[in-house]
Amino acid sequence: MHTSTKPEKRPRGRPRNYDSHQAMNDARDAFWHGGYSGTSLDALSEATGMNRPSLYGAFGDKHALYLDTLDRYIALGRDEMQAALHGDRPLADALLAVYEGALALYFPRGEVPRGCFLIGTAAVESRADEEVRGKLAHGLATFDAEFERRLERAQAQGELDAAASPALLAKVASAILHSLALRSRAGDSRESLLATAQAGVAMICGTPAETPAKTSAKKRRKKSHD
Secondary structure: OOOOOOOOOOOOOOOOOOOHHHHHHHHHHHHHHHHHHHOOHHHHHHHHOOOHHHHHHHHOOHHHHHHHHHHHHHHHHHHHHHHHHOOOOOHHHHHHHHHHHHHHHHOOOOOOOOOOHHHHHHHHHOOOOHHHHHHHHHHHHHHHHHHHHHHHHHHHOOOOOOOOOHHHHHHHHHHHHHHHHHHHHHOOOHHHHHHHHHHHHHHHHOOOOOOHHHHHHHHHHHHHHO
């Protein structure tokens, strides 16, 4: 879903085989690397390989381009959550799949941990920018809704206590996701954040938490039996 945040030097001007999706990803990565305010038009031109007139013609101004990258990130994040949550796997496994997918995104291989694009960039700009604040609120509500739907299904199937509130637990599930995003940027290790996610899943599901070592051992035993 997401590519590297490390800006690549490319020749200026609109590429012969122009790919709007790739250009959007490249622009998103530039914003992810430097934040909205810290990303200049020159940096966006460098990242996308497009000169300023081409950028304006394809995406509008810098602000419009940033809003588009937020929309795309939210939509792709929703799709990945749906893929993890809406199958037949048990609730605990489904929730953990979301968190493992998030950690893979927050810790790109061979690069500095980058956290969540939405939280890491929009939260900073939202105080002074009403449109960004709206995108941030929409993104958080979208992710809450995906968790809530899965928790409602788990409750209907007897996986979750009948007295539990799926709406409140969905916000807890999202809060765990936000914590992973922030702490990955702050220097917490991927292993420690996986343990945090597992403890959060156990809290939501009302089951004992498993350490990463236990989870790895369980996966090895499962492989040996397959």
